[in-house]
Amino acid sequence: MKYIYTLFILLTFPLFNDAQKSVLFVDDSGDQFMNSQYLASTLDSLGIEYYYYDANGLNESPFAEEMLAFDVVIWHTSSWGVGLHLWNKDKTLNPELVNYLNNPKAKFWLIGNDFMYDKYGTPVVDFNEGDFPYDFLGISQYKSQSYADDGKLGMPKATYMPTSGIGVNDLTWSVGNLWYADGFLLAPSATPVYMMDGENNYPLKSEITGCSNITPAKGHVLTYGFDLALAKNFDMMKDNVSAVLNWFDGLATNNKVKSLSVNSSIFPNPTKGQCTIQLSSRADVQINIDLLDINGQFISSLDNDVNVNSTKSNIMVDVPSNIANGVYIIRLSSKDSLKYMKLIIVN
Numbered sequence: 001m002k003y004i005y006t007l008f009i010l011l012t013f014p015l016f017n018d019a020q021k022s023v024l025f026v027d028d029s030g031d032q033f034m035n036s037q038y039l040a041s042t043l044d045s046l047g048i049e050y051y052y053y054d055a056n057g058l059n060e061s062p063f064a065e066e067m068l069a070f071d072v073v074i075w076h077t078s079s080w081g082v083g084l085h086l087w088n089k090d091k092t093l094n095p096e097l098v099n100y101l102n103n104p105k106a107k108f109w110l111i112g113n114d115f116m117y118d119k120y121g122t123p124v125v126d127f128n129e130g131d132f133p134y135d136f137l138g139i140s141q142y143k144s145q146s147y148a149d150d151g152k153l154g155m156p157k158a159t160y161m162p163t164s165g166i167g168v169n170d171l172t173w174s175v176g177n178l179w180y181a182d183g184f185l186l187a188p189s190a191t192p193v194y195m196m197d198g199e200n201n202y203p204l205k206s207e208i209t210g211c212s213n214i215t216p217a218k219g220h221v222l223t224y225g226f227d228l229a230l231a232k233n234f235d236m237m238k239d240n241v242s243a244v245l246n247w248f249d250g251l252a253t254n255n256k257v258k259s260l261s262v263n264s265s266i267f268p269n270p271t272k273g274q275c276t277i278q279l280s281s282r283a284d285v286q287i288n289i290d291l292l293d294i295n296g297q298f299i300s301s302l303d304n305d306v307n308v309n310s311t312k313s314n315i316m317v318d319v320p321s322n323i324a325n326g327v328y329i330i331r332l333s334s335k336d337s338l339k340y341m342k343l344i345i346v347n
Contacts, residue, residue, distance in 0.1 A: 022050065023051070024051050024062065025039075026055050026061075026074065027053065027055060027057075029077055036229070039229040039237065039241075040074075042238040042241040046242055048245065076111050077113070078229065079114070080114060081113065086115055087119045101219045109224075111226075112224070113181060113182070113225075117145070122145070123142045127141065134187050137211070138187045138189050138190025138211055139223070141184060144182070146177075146179060150204045155226070156178075157198060158195070158226060163191070163340045164340075166244060168243045171194070182209060182226070183207035184211060192342065194208070195210075209224070211223055220248070260333070263279070266330065269342075269344060270344035280313065286306065286308070289302040289303040290302060291329070299323065300320050302319075
């Protein structure tokens, strides 16, 4: 059931029923396409109780305390990110959002085209510790935009990476190829969820356009660098929303495997078969290194019982010679945590 977010409604109805998820849906879009309303209608269809907060109409962001009253906050910037409350309207930091995301109880889903552009302009932009995208979204670089950086083709498809554990679907678009979806490089704490996809010659193929960031001292954040409201049909969008809310639900049980806190890189990448994995960690940890296909299926073990500490270690591994060219996943695993990296094979 949808409630319009006003003081009267909040005084009249309870914030949430313990038997249900409760969602705060923040419409942070100034466009005229009704995309936010369309996306929010999936919650009605799923029977989810939610409050619709029109940040653009109210001209203010919700307070941190308000957001923490809900199980999940969905923040939608739609397809035209201009003057967003996400960035406090003046391209600075939204202090209420920062306070909310600094709480481990926070569960936050950011969706939309151009929210990076609104603050940072055109890519490439690098981020480090202390920057909002790095600390909360798990993004180390705002790398590209479809259409702007792919020869004006647009992104044909967003392909789901099953190793994220969310269970969402691949996405195509009601508008044909999608313009101005954002491509990212990820911080060590983040896990890829979607990558840009198309024919083999698509220039931005395999760039990350969706990620999750789960850190013990902060909230859990899922970021889509594209507007889910432009999915090809309503069922595709609805199934995606349902899977994500179930994933957020599962995080509350603490059964989710933690993200492995190890700094890592692969070079060369792409590779013809042999590559070096560079690893370091503030705390001593022992890890295994495995090769998976893009669907998360195990292919082979590359190394076991690797000791990682604050000194950078270079681990040389040989990829099996009989696998085909394409995108693969390197899985780093300890006894209680996981991390994934993309590896491209070009023989």
